[in-house]
Amino acid sequence: MEGMSTIVKKITQLVAGLIFMYGIYIIMHGHISPGGGFAGGAIVAGAFILLILAFGSSALNLKKEVGGSSNTESVAILMVAVLALMALIFGAKVFLFNFLPKGTPGELLSAGVIPLYNLFIGIEVAGAILTIFLALVIFKEESSK
Amino acid sequence: MDALIPLFVAIPLISAFLIMLLSKVIKGFHRFFAPIALLCLLVMAIFEYANLGQSSIQYAVGGWSIENGYPIGIFMVLDGFSVIMLSIINLIGFIALIYSLSYIRKYTAEGNYYALFCLIIAGMNGVVLSGDLFNLFVFLEVSVIASYALVAFGVGKTELEASFKYQVLGGLASMLILLAIGLIYWKTKTLNIADVRSVMESGYSKPFYIFVQVLLISGFGLKAAIIPFHAWLPDAHSSAPSPISAMLSGVLIKAVGVYVLIRLFFNLFVFSHEIAVVITALGAISMLIGALVALMQWDLKRMLAYSSISQIGYVVMAFGMGMILIVRGDHLPVAALAIGGGLYHLVNHAVFKGLLFLNAGALEHRLDTRDLKKMGGLSSVMPITSSTSFMASMSISGIPPFNGFFSKLFIIIAAINGKFYLLAALAVGVSIVTLAYFLKFQRFAFFNKSSDPSLNHIKEVPFSMSFSMVFLALLCLALSLLAIPSVNEALLQPAIDVLMQSDLYSTTLLGL
Amino acid sequence: MELTISIILGFMIIGAIYALHAKDLLSAVVAMGFVGYGLVVCFLLLKAPDLAIVQIVVETITLVLMIAVVLDSTRDEITVKPDRRAFFQRIAGFIIFAGLLYFFVLAIANLDPLGEHSLRMSESYVNGAAEKTGSVNLVTGVLFDFRAFDTLGEAVILYTAALGVLTLLRMKGKK
């Protein structure tokens, strides 16, 4: 899949970083402002998709990319499952219990386990959407060959 | 034991993620990790079944149980009925996984197969254990989306088209279910099944009730492939790899379709006569039409798929009769017999339909064809496959020493005592038609003199496939012990009590 | 409030009907995008900012996926001349849908109208939520603490979908 015109490439260089940072902001502020793991992860995936669309997929070795994003996705959701099972050991020994201290609401480090869940689910959603997009791009390239 | 219940969902999930991570790194990691995970799930299920007895366990996930009188968290409920489903899911899942150790070698991307297999098991365990409506919908989606991918695992033309039709109708059913859940939340302001029932009991408007129940019947009827909604099943089950169609036909349409239909209509809604008659009629129609269409099929797996529709019709009809008798209020022991018969046939059908699909897979593995006309005289060449499929065919068509006979007997006796003479005659007739098309299968596949000589130097299937087939065949015999009243009392009675006194489900939770 | 949402819904219905009858597939996909973004505006009006963010991003990604599929395909559709039989089918379909709509109106006749929603289960999600979960955003509190099991299932669904797409789009199925 070849890239787009230089104007689109130039704007993407400027904008992709900002979109990525905005996605991280949405993930990490999930328990204070609207947003959270799902929204932020999708925005981060949007930043990557924008880069691939603008600069074309010939630049990167797609097979390695899709393997990488599928592995990050598996690691992230494995961490979510580990956090859920850690709740069986700490706190009230119940599955998915919020065992970290809750802190003062409104602070960045405040809602116990929730920011960690937000972070890992954000990475997982970003990895999943990226895997889906890369799988589609790989299939289109290989079947047209 | 309380701490085990969330593990039923956590263990298959973690094994799926580990398989995906490590199957490329460690050669053959998935071939030894997945059976271990499913074996310990099976042991946990048997352990739960052994010491549950009459009680029922409510597990408050996340530590949020009852607050000012209303259950606010998500509850995982393990009672007599769901423990039976749990054992079937993990048993047939473990056997199908052992079978696919050697069957799946001829497909690529084995790691994905085992990960998706664990995800189906996790989804079904989540559905069977959940006591919350929306949580049930989420885990239903997990198992169904994993089964979409597995139906089209060997990405051939027919598999893709079958999977597309399955996905569209599955998505349609999920939308109907989500709409019904939204309306129930709108009326009762709560999602907990027991809490919804206590709100529903305090009065409801008739049209709302009928509308939501029709939505749920069509939504879960699509998942359980009851007649008017069965269009996807023959294509999906015949083009899927055989261990997957054994899982789909044996367990998925039961755990995700019939179980939820029964749980909602017995424990969530207050009984009403019209809906009970509608369910019985749907069961009877799908029993009849499924058997008649199966008679005309020449593709082995399509014939087995249509026979699944017909046997599911038996189960739904039995539960429908139970509901009618409970609504009428007279001779409740006959209603208990009908529900017991339905449950017993549900368990039996999971075992012998799973075995039949494994046999079809063994034939396909060696002959690369599913057409009965091209087979013949295989009994001498493939002894294990032919003997196990003979036992399975005899038990599905209800020949005495096998388990099918006793469960159909219960249903027919309940029909006669409950004065449903038409249904009793229909059940007997369909049983005869079932015997007919299974004899056709036996004759053409195993005992006919085959035309082309290449058939007689075919080897028997490898050990892992024959082991699972022999295990299920022995189980067909062992399950006929369930007909003995004392054994029946211990194993099936808790489930029958849960369904008979349907308010018992909500009082135990709210009275917590 | 109800009027504005009804107007937006009217446009969405028109967009949906156009999406189904569009000659060109690409314009059908764009019409679906229009309906999706109309939904974003409704969410903002109904005081659901979380959903507006998620819907706008998910809708954009769905459009990217659909256009990636549709772009290099034959975008003209095999149009069938509507003969008499199709005309009767359309009338029958219309009658059935009118009946469904009538039963729907009957079913929701005496439920709470828009705006007068009384809380029961979610009462304890709102009162004292800051102490229980520590999260100021109530929706995240419900999603990640009160009903965290749903969100675990949700992440697994997206993981299954990614795994399914990887499985479906591999080049060779059988060895």
Next chain:
Amino acid sequence: MTVYILCFVLFLVGLYGVLTRRNLIKIAISLSIMEFSIFLILVLIGYIENGIAPILDPGRADQVYVDPLPQAMVLTAIVIGLATTAMLMAIAIRLYRKYKTFDIREIRNLRG
């Protein structure tokens, strides 16, 4: 009441599309349209008159908040919709590569 009726009309448009369209992409589009209408019904159920968005505002003490539970349900359902659409698109592009058409009846005849 009119809003709910319009939502159900949108649902019926989607249902009509799923049952009658022959094009794979249009079936996927009508399935998404059905999902949109159900999301809207769920959020409309949870709306409370002059309630504010469910973000706790310590400044204003007695504040009516909109019901967060339907919003959590819809957030989950939106991502389920994305998952199902991605799977449908994967199969649609694969069928297109094999049969050079998106028409489901054409595919059935070619399958033979």
